[in-house]
Amino acid sequence: xxxxxxxxxxxxxxxxxxxxxxxxxxxxxxxxxxxxxxxxxxxxxxxxxxxxxxxxxxxxxxxxxxxxxxxxxxxxxxxxxxxxxxxxxxxxxxxxxxxxxxxxxxxxxxxxxxxxxxxxxxxxxxxxxxxxxxxxxxxxxxxxxxxxxxxxxxxxxxxxxxxxxxxxxxxxxxxxxxxxxxxxxxxxxxxxxxxxxxxxxxxxxxxxxxxxxxxxxxxxxxxxxxxxxxxxxxxxxxxxxxxxxxxxxxxxxxxxxxxxxxxxxxxxxxxxxxxxxxxxxxxxxxxxxxxxxxxxxxxxxxxxxxxxxxxxxxxxxxxxxxxxxxxxxxxxxxxxxxxxxxxxxxxxxxxxxxxxxxxxxxxxxxxxxxxxxxxxxxxxxxxxxxxxxxxxxxxxxxxxxxxxxxxxxxxxxxxxxxxxxxxxxxxxxxxxxxxxxxxxxxxxxxxxxxxxxxxx
Numbered sequence: 001x002x003x004x005x006x007x008x009x010x011x012x013x014x015x016x017x018x019x020x021x022x023x024x025x026x027x028x029x030x031x032x033x034x035x036x037x038x039x040x041x042x043x044x045x046x047x048x049x050x051x052x053x054x055x056x057x058x059x060x061x062x063x064x065x066x067x068x069x070x071x072x073x074x075x076x077x078x079x080x081x082x083x084x085x086x087x088x089x090x091x092x093x094x095x096x097x098x099x100x101x102x103x104x105x106x107x108x109x110x111x112x113x114x115x116x117x118x119x120x121x122x123x124x125x126x127x128x129x130x131x132x133x134x135x136x137x138x139x140x141x142x143x144x145x146x147x148x149x150x151x152x153x154x155x156x157x158x159x160x161x162x163x164x165x166x167x168x169x170x171x172x173x174x175x176x177x178x179x180x181x182x183x184x185x186x187x188x189x190x191x192x193x194x195x196x197x198x199x200x201x202x203x204x205x206x207x208x209x210x211x212x213x214x215x216x217x218x219x220x221x222x223x224x225x226x227x228x229x230x231x232x233x234x235x236x237x238x239x240x241x242x243x244x245x246x247x248x249x250x251x252x253x254x255x256x257x258x259x260x261x262x263x264x265x266x267x268x269x270x271x272x273x274x275x276x277x278x279x280x281x282x283x284x285x286x287x288x289x290x291x292x293x294x295x296x297x298x299x300x301x302x303x304x305x306x307x308x309x310x311x312x313x314x315x316x317x318x319x320x321x322x323x324x325x326x327x328x329x330x331x332x333x334x335x336x337x338x339x340x341x342x343x344x345x346x347x348x349x350x351x352x353x354x355x356x357x358x359x360x361x362x363x364x365x366x367x368x369x370x371x372x373x374x375x376x377x378x379x380x381x382x383x384x385x386x387x388x389x390x391x392x393x394x395x396x397x398x399x400x401x402x403x404x405x406x407x408x409x410x411x412x413x414x415x416x417x418x419x420x421x422x423x424x425x426x427x428x429x430x431x432x433x434x435x436x437x438x439x440x441x442x443x444x445x446x447x448x449x450x451x452x453x454x455x456x
Contacts, residue, residue, distance in 0.1 A: 016396030100126030152365030158249025223247035372446035
């Protein structure tokens with residue numbers, strides 16, 4: 001009997017578990033979910049009595065291997081850094097593996113052995129990475145099948161709050177790991193190609209160099225560059241493309257406001273603030289400002305960032321309670337980034353009935369028979385509530401679908417891989433459409449690189 005082991009329960013597993021539980025009834029398939037938190041497993045059992053829940057300490061090698069040994073296929077929804085031990089066990093025990101995470105160097109090193117054993121290790125099969133790969137390759141392959149030559153590829157994605165739940169000045173709430181938002185863009189300059197020229201944006205300038213996008217029915221967005229837009233140039237076969245740019249989407253105005261934290265140094269995760277445990281939020285802000293025996297924290301902040309008192313940027317800072325004497329950091333030996341994360345989570349966490357929104361937009365430029373064309377492709381998904389989010393849907397469903405395709409033998413090419421081949425992306429994109437994850441395309445004359453995009 002087919003047996004899927006899901007390792008880890010988190011924010012992105014609600015749709016994954018729901019989809020597979022329904023499939024298990026139809027297929028007579030067993031599903032086991034392993035997690036360290038027994039209370040979470042008990043809640044899962046109440047909702048899905050047919051699923052077995054086991055307390056699983058991923059750092060206990062004996063317990064981990066025993067759980068994997070019983071499975072036909074393993075889905076790892078653990079933090080990315082923890083996949084590798086699960087992957088090594090899957091190799092030694094001969095089990096297929098699916099993850100939504102980027103392929104690490106350690107994972108890639110397993111490729112030869114995975115191929116030798118005829119196993120499929122499918123990675124990057126969530127949203128971004130995942131749906132972005134599949135939807136992009138579908139259009140790129142279609143252009144090439146017609147004899148076209150790719151000139152431009154731009155791709156943008158954002159996890160945002162839905163319009164009906166957008167009730168703060170930042171037009172943003174956390175739908176994914178808050179830490180990843182706080183430290184986004186760090187670790188080197190963003191790099192991309194624009195009209196045949198390599199471009200670089202250092203971190204301290206990243207949030208002031210934004211693209212603008214208009215998505216029909218949802219208004220205007222902005223995007224800042226991802227750290228490495230060139231990462232998939234070879235995988236996508238775009239070595240000769242003139243423009244290659246990938247970015248993260250936010251509502252207009254977010255990046256300018258976020259840049260205040262960057263300029264102050266509040267997103268730094270490289271050092272400990274010694275007295276953080278006893279700080280108020282006001283103390284935290286003051287730690288980054290010049291000393292003055294007379295000026296208030298507010299006055300120093302306005303002068304340092306050159307913000308007028310009637311500027312919306314000031315209102316955004318006040319909305320977060322940054323100048324409160326009563327609200328406490330209460331995080332001993334924390335980094336600035338960790339403290340900022342805590343402050344933001346108090347204001348930007350989804351309420352029970354809040355809905356989130358995923359927006360993805362691709363722009364393709366190509367030449368065919370001496371003429372140049374452009375395809376604009378966009379996708380918007382709205383969540384149901386805090387549990388069944390659009391983020392969980394767009395991450396979890398592709399993972400679940402890939403797992404079933406592997407068990408059915410429809411995805412059969414062995415090795416450590418990402419979903420860029422037609423045998424992988426075609427059936428999954430078709431099934432995603434049936435689940436309401438739909439791309440809308442508009443084709444017209446090629447406009448070249450344009451920082452003000454319009455998506456159909």
